[in-house]
Amino acid sequence: MPLPPLTIVLASPRGFCAGVDRAILIVEAAIAKYGAPVYVRHEIVHNRFVVDSLKAKGAIFVDELAEVPDGVPVVFSAHGVPKSVPAAADARGLDYLDATCxxxxxxxxxxxxxxxxxxxxxxxxxxxxxxxxxxxxxxxxxxxxxxxxxxxxxxxxxxxxxxxxxxxxxxxxxxxxxxxxxxxxxxxxxxxxxxxxxICYATTNRQIAVKTIAPHCDAVMVIGAPNSSNSKRLVEVAARSGCAHSILVQRADDIVWDDLGRIARLGITAGASAPEVLVEEVISAARQHFTVIIEEVKVTDETVAFKLPPQLL
Known part of the structure; x- marks a missing residue:
């Protein structure tokens, strides 16, 4: 039997923003400069795939500064930390890198x-x-x-x-x-x-893109983590913009395709901490169930970039 047709409508911009790019590069550059392990206080960004990828390169993620041993560098996450955290690091003589967006x-x-x-x-x-x-x-x-x-x-x-x-x-x-x-x-x-x-440019742009595609889709998938604020907001925005069947998924393996029912147009976007590889993974999975046509809707170009901390330059 031939596979049913499906148009995947890709929202653009989607996925990584400049702050997330910078945070990930800080961890990678710290590992390259200081050697593994490099400790990271909290998830560097809210995405399990990204965290696991950095773990494989030599990052160790901890909940609190007290878990960081003396004499090793520590990175603060992109979300920012209270003033008490760098003060405690200074008191212990820890070298730290601030990845706050x-x-x-x-x-x-x-x-x-x-x-x-x-x-x-x-x-x-x-x-x-x-x-x-x-x-x-x-x-x-x-x-x-x-x-x-x-x-x-x-x-x-x-x-x-x-x-x-x-x-x-x-x-x-x-x-x-x-x-x-x-x-x-x-x-x-x-x-x-x-x-x-x-509210940052990336959050705004991703919400505008979802508002643009949602009224013309039978379902919208937002690729992102359940603890990602910007990803959850994209689901809400899609639903309010005319697509009641809007869901959050972390990976392609999480999708129950039969639950989507008979759809002809599927909108896809990704939260600011979700890499494009996860979008490609979902599209590849969709091809196992549908004959896929890709349509991309771009609402703006993003050219923002942030410098690394001076310790890593």
């Missing part, structure tokens, strides 16, 4: 500036996410109020509404964040925000 570092500096100017900070983000923990850890405990939703924004109770600022996690849904900011600005007209959105 520069766009996350920008938010860190915003938080410090607002605090120095006497403003209480509202952070829009997801409780417990490493980026949120790292950003809130740039200022003293209690200086930041975390809000996750419009309901939280309606209920937040700052000490002085006239001395208030907001910042955001870089990987949020653009539409959700806009609604939260509107609620904050309505309640607190004097609130100070960033001159440019904190």
């Amino acid at each position: 520069p766009l996350v570092t920008k938010v860190h500096r915003e938080a410090e500036l607002h605090h120095d100017m006497g403003r209480q900070i509202v952070m829009i983000g997801h409780k417990g996410h490493p980026e949120v923990i790292g950003t809130m850890g740039q200022v003293p405990d209690g200086a930041v109020l975390l809000v996750e939703s419009v309901a939280d924004a309606e209920a937040v109770n700052p000490a002085d509404p006239a001395k208030l600022a907001y910042i955001t996690q870089t990987t949020l849904s653009v539409d959700d964040t806009t609604a939260i900011v509107e609620a904050l600005r309505r309640r607190f007209p004097d609130i100070v925000g960033p001159r440019k959105d904190d």
